[in-house]
Amino acid sequence: MTSTPDSTTRPLRRDAARNRRLLLDAGREVFAARGLDATLDEIAHHAGVGVGTAYRHFANKQELAGAIFSDDFAQLVGCAHEALGIADPWEALVTFVETTVAKHAKDRGLYEIMTAPGAMGEPSVQVGDKVETVREALIEPVTVLVDHAKASGCLRADASPTDVAAILLMMGHNYVTSETVGRPVWRRYLWLLLDGLRATDRPELPVEALDIDELDAALTVMKKH
Amino acid sequence: MTSTPDSTTRPLRRDAARNRRLLLDAGREVFAARGLDATLDEIAHHAGVGVGTAYRHFANKQELAGAIFSDDFAQLVGCAHEALGIADPWEALVTFVETTVAKHAKDRGLYEIMTAPGAMGEPSVQVGDKVETVREALIEPVTVLVDHAKASGCLRADASPTDVAAILLMMGHNYVTSETVGRPVWRRYLWLLLDGLRATDRPELPVEALDIDELDAALTVMKKH
DNA sequence: CGAATCCGGAGGAACGGCATCCGTTTCGAG
DNA sequence: CTCGAAACGGATGCCGTTCCTCCGGATTCG
Numbered sequence: 001m002t003s004t005p006d007s008t009t010r011p012l013r014r015d016a017a018r019n020r021r022l023l024l025d026a027g028r029e030v031f032a033a034r035g036l037d038a039t040l041d042e043i044a045h046h047a048g049v050g051v052g053t054a055y056r057h058f059a060n061k062q063e064l065a066g067a068i069f070s071d072d073f074a075q076l077v078g079c080a081h082e083a084l085g086i087a088d089p090w091e092a093l094v095t096f097v098e099t100t101v102a103k104h105a106k107d108r109g110l111y112e113i114m115t116a117p118g119a120m121g122e123p124s125v126q127v128g129d130k131v132e133t134v135r136e137a138l139i140e141p142v143t144v145l146v147d148h149a150k151a152s153g154c155l156r157a158d159a160s161p162t163d164v165a166a167i168l169l170m171m172g173h174n175y176v177t178s179e180t181v182g183r184p185v186w187r188r189y190l191w192l193l194l195d196g197l198r199a200t201d202r203p204e205l206p207v208e209a210l211d212i213d214e215l216d217a218a219l220t221v222m223k224k225h
Numbered sequence: 226m227t228s229t230p231d232s233t234t235r236p237l238r239r240d241a242a243r244n245r246r247l248l249l250d251a252g253r254e255v256f257a258a259r260g261l262d263a264t265l266d267e268i269a270h271h272a273g274v275g276v277g278t279a280y281r282h283f284a285n286k287q288e289l290a291g292a293i294f295s296d297d298f299a300q301l302v303g304c305a306h307e308a309l310g311i312a313d314p315w316e317a318l319v320t321f322v323e324t325t326v327a328k329h330a331k332d333r334g335l336y337e338i339m340t341a342p343g344a345m346g347e348p349s350v351q352v353g354d355k356v357e358t359v360r361e362a363l364i365e366p367v368t369v370l371v372d373h374a375k376a377s378g379c380l381r382a383d384a385s386p387t388d389v390a391a392i393l394l395m396m397g398h399n400y401v402t403s404e405t406v407g408r409p410v411w412r413r414y415l416w417l418l419l420d421g422l423r424a425t426d427r428p429e430l431p432v433e434a435l436d437i438d439e440l441d442a443a444l445t446v447m448k449k450h
Numbered sequence: 451c452g453a454a455t456c457c458g459g460a461g462g463a464a465c466g467g468c469a470t471c472c473g474t475t476t477c478g479a480g
Numbered sequence: 481c482t483c484g485a486a487a488c489g490g491a492t493g494c495c496g497t498t499c500c501t502c503c504g505g506a507t508t509c510g
Contacts, residue, residue, distance in 0.1 A: 013477060016487060039467065041490095050489030055469060166402075166414055170395040177391075177443035181435060188432040189391055195428075196421030203420075207413040210406060218402035238508060241456060264498065266459095275458030280500060 020057050022047040027068050031109030036065065036116070038109075065113060066123070072110050073125040073134045076100055080141035090154040093145045094194060097164060104168070105175045105186050115169060116223035117216065135165075139212065156199040160209030167193050245282050247272040252293050256334030261290065261341070263334075290338060297335050298350040298359045301325055305366035315379035318370045319419060322389060329393070330400045330411050340394060341448035342441070360390075364437065381424040385434030392418050
């Protein structure tokens with residue numbers, strides 16, 4: 001009884017710990033570069049370990065992805081709430097959108113996992129005491145952000161929180177482009193989209209925005225490639 | 226010598242002709258619905274014929290796709306040139322973009338083939354006497370459209386013809402959404418994008434537009450999924 | 451009617467990803 | 481230092497996909 005062996009937290013052997021870290025790092029890099037459909041083989045090789053090792057540490061890709069991206073999720077949700085503290089409502093909204101998009105631009109895996117719900121083991125975050133989907137956790141703050149911006153008249157009145165999601169979606173195409181041309185072209189098009197969102201005596205948008213259920217349905221269909 | 230047998234144009238047997246037509250129709254439908262990566266097997270089955278028949282009529286998917294989409298290409302290029310005849314420069318530009326996008330919304334295959342250069346046997350059109358890529362054929366008229374709109378002050382001064390391409394690209398996400406929610410949501414976001422393009426004392430866009438070569442490079446990379 | 455032509459769909463070949471298994475190596479407690 | 485437990489690694493098998501061929505039998509048309 002010198003060391004009460006805890007059934008849940010085993011004291012990992014040194015090599016095991018090292019390899020686990022190597023795998024996580026490699027996973028981060030590879031997912032960021034090639035997206036979620038990178039192979040565990042690929043990641044293991046990149047980490048300099050065998051595939052078997054990878055599978056001993058993580059039951060499958062989903063688990064690895066979960067371990068890797070949960071931080072980013074938390075950060076993003078945090079950012080949304082921080083943005084609520086910004087005085088200027090337009091700046092608040094833009095800040096959130098821009099940092100999110102910036103993260104996506106740097107990390108293809110993050111974009112894909114946030115964009116393909118349930119595709120990779122239902123991305124989730126700790127918010128307070130309960131665990132939620134990232135999207136669930138973002139709905140509320142984004143709604144507030146949008147409402148404030150509309151109330152203050154800087155965001156067009158016919159905008160909707162789901163429009164933010166749609167924009168995040170649409171931006172996807174620009175990340176690959178930006179990488180291949182070696183210039184953050186995505187900023188141009190984000191700007192363009194945001195300019196479209198601005199309120200300056202613009203005609204009303206022709207079709208009603210998505211509601212949350214529709215958005216979910218749409219995302220779910222998309223994940224099936 | 227009653228009927229000089231032409232080596233290039235054989236008089237197709239009746240059933241063969243019928244099946245060929247069936248295949249083309251089925252191809253149109255299936256490509257439109259499921260995109261370019263539909264299987265020839267799928268198309269054949271949908272046409273009510275065997276796979277073998279499909280492969281006797283078309284060496285592969287590319288050939289079938291070519292036969293199917295060349296019409297649309299021609300139409301689109303035609304539309305671009307017609308738009309040049311419209312008096313109001315903004316309306317001219319919007320007309321072209323909107324009809325193109327509308328076609329894409331109805332036909333996922335068309336979107337994909339125009340968006341993934343060389344992915345499916347280099348899409349081409351007859352323009353006058355020479356054969357060009359659709360994109361090649363569109364560059365010139367679109368450039369003129371954009372220039373006119375800028376000159377007349379209705380299009381923001383920092384817009385570029387490649388922005389039109391980028392918009393076409395970005396719109397891709399909205400078609401699946403529109404289908405699944407059963408409402409042409411794509412119109413909303415096209416509108417949003419166009420509103421972003423409008424000229425009303427807007428801050429200049431933060432990053433320079435793509436040039437043609439960059440656009441090509443980007444598309445080429447994207448086609449590799 | 452008969453020869454030329456076409457049909458159809460079972461199935462072979464090639465591929466790529468996922469996950470396992472087991473002989474070998476490394477760790478670390480005593 | 482020794483030895484058993486733990487971890488390693490990658491060859492290997494499995495499975496789902498897609499592409500395309502092949503050939504006995506049906507159709508067409510002169």
